[in-house]
Amino acid sequence: MSTDPLLQSYTLKHLTLKNRLMITSHEPAYPEDGMPKDRYRAYHVERARAGVALTMTAGSASVARDSPPVFNNILAWKDEVVGWMKQLTDECHDHGCAVMIQLTHLGRRTRWDKADWLPVVSPSHEREPSHKAFPKKAEDWDIARIIQDYADAAERMQAAGLDGIELQAYGHLMDQFWSPLTNDLEGPYGGSLENRLRFTFDALRAIRDRCGDEFIVGVRYTADEDMPGGLTKADGMEISQRLKDSGMVDFLNVIKGHIDTDAALTDVIPVQGMPSAPHLDFAGEVRAATKFPTFHAAKIQDVATARHAIASGKLDMVGMTRAHMADPHIVAKIMRGEEDRIRPCVGANYCLDRIYQGGMALCLHNPATGRELEQPHVVAKADTPRRIVIVGAGPAGLEAARVAAERGHTVIVHEAANDPGGQIRLTAQTERRAEMMQLIQWRFAECEQMGVTFRFNSFADAETVRSEDPDVVIIATGGLPHTEILAEGDALVISAWDILSGDAQPGENVLIYDDAGDYAALQAAEKIAATGAKVEIMTRDRSFAPEVMAMSLTPSMRELQKRDVTFTVTWKLDAVRRDGNKLLATIGSDYGGVTRERLVDQVVVNHGTRPLDDVYFDLRPAATNLGEVDYEDLVAGHPQTVNRNPEGSYQLFRIGDAVAARNTHAAIYDALRLVKVL
Ligand SMILES: Cc1cc2nc3c(=O)[nH]c(=O)nc-3n(C[C@H](O)[C@H](O)[C@H](O)COP(=O)(O)O)c2cc1C
Ligand code: SF4
16 A cells, blocks of 8 residues: 555545546637537546546536637537536546536626627626626526526536536636625625625525535635735635535635736746745645635646645645646556656646637647547557667657657667757746756656667767668757848847847847747847846737747746836838947838837847758758658658658658747657657
């Protein structure tokens, strides 16, 4: 019997959870037609098979038509959900994993121009800054019908065989009733705290009437809105106690904060560079005060912190949600004594940021997540071991090396620098983004463990590569910044990388022209502004930094606004000329008809990279495939069989930014899907 606190079972009512690790509710936006179909099921089953005790499926599964999905949520108000949830639940149960689902009405946290174009409803007309819909103020018949909707949805989940449900009450309709900031009702559902809680207790009563006392029902709620005029910690403690005392609730899942703006949401669900487990102590206080089953998740990324959360008695069940997106096999690795091999969540928040842009959740450094039907988390051994030479030890090259080694091939990696990392080393120059290096360190450690040979300080040319006698060559040399985009004055500008690497010293009055919209411009701005310089970020787009996305932008904005960095959208840099010891920038617009000038002492251009591809083109003539990739086979997961040059002696591929400037996920995905079948 293990003595690991995390591996002890936990009894919740009649349900035995086999350990203390859970995946908290999160909507990865995988539903098809609002239903959790094959992709959705495969995602949860992968994690169930690896030993997680409880998966709280969905995120904000909608109980009513007038709660249309904000990020492709499950439509729990449709009867057909029962069959799909039953399949998912049965398969997770086969692996001993309990399954619950989060049900909600989003209230004002959605939009009226979705699905059936019904008005958004809330206990006041106050709009939520994030979703921007002005709500209808709820009438008595709205309240009555939504209470029944909760009961109907709960009954569907019970019919599907789920172990329980949780109701969402942070930023959604339920706590819009609770908070004085969003409840202007009078009478039974507005005014005193007791009245503001009435909607919740009515919904709970309706659920109990329908599903009985045995069905497990919890609430995931904010126990401190942490904002002026909102629910205080004292209110939260009172609410916690009342939830317990109602006898209708079986567990508390504690949240601290509010989510009505991107920045506030980021404090509830912290990203890279923000403190680890910031609300754990608070959740522990709720548990201590109520002596009631308490669950919690918020940037508990590593097993040691999770273990501490349980061992110290702060929590009964600890959520490692994004951590399970990065590595579905956390529990299996703990049980095998391979904790140090867990692929760490680096807090890049690509997963969550994408769903708010209408995409599905993808993990920046695990391309198999959400693609369980097509991409393996563990690749199979190859029938024939081959000799694979990789040039470049950035994310793409290291992923190629890792997967090739897992396939059982002999792998040799040449890297011009004396350390692995490529562009990520530059990214990690900003202290706040240092966690990105774990993406490299984990891959490098895996490669070393599996016997990959690294040749550092090796600027491999075609001759060097051929001398290794490879069966397969993979070029992952990345790219270099491209700044030659001006009508005049290319030689007068520097790149964002020049600033980040320290090759150029920051100026005092700096114009940053960002035509890529990624992190590099923001990080350069932060570094320059930290010296006290005046910084303006300009883009021709309608918004800035679109590739960084909502929550990931929060820590950057906090730094940049503190230092008075300004943002100028819809203007574009046309030319730069010398003017004495200054630079005169000519500014135009895609809308035409206007020009402006700026006198500054430094112009930084961020315009992506161009491939470093010389060695690839030098190697092409002697390759069997002449570098060609069969995209049909690549996408279908079949081996590459192109042979245009029977005289050739190796297959040749290039991946990542050595092909075209993209992002880290694209680079790693290129590597996984190519190499898993080599
Ligand atoms: C893609 C994604 C979607 C999420 N959607 C929801 C949701 O609908 N409801 C909810 O209560 N929490 C949602 N969450 C928050 C998680 O349940 C969890 O609280 C958060 O990720 C912090 O825990 P972690 O640091 O262990 O990931 C979501 C998280 C992610 C990554
Ligand atoms: S995208 Fe980033 S935050 Fe999300 S799971 Fe992956 S590593 Fe973690």
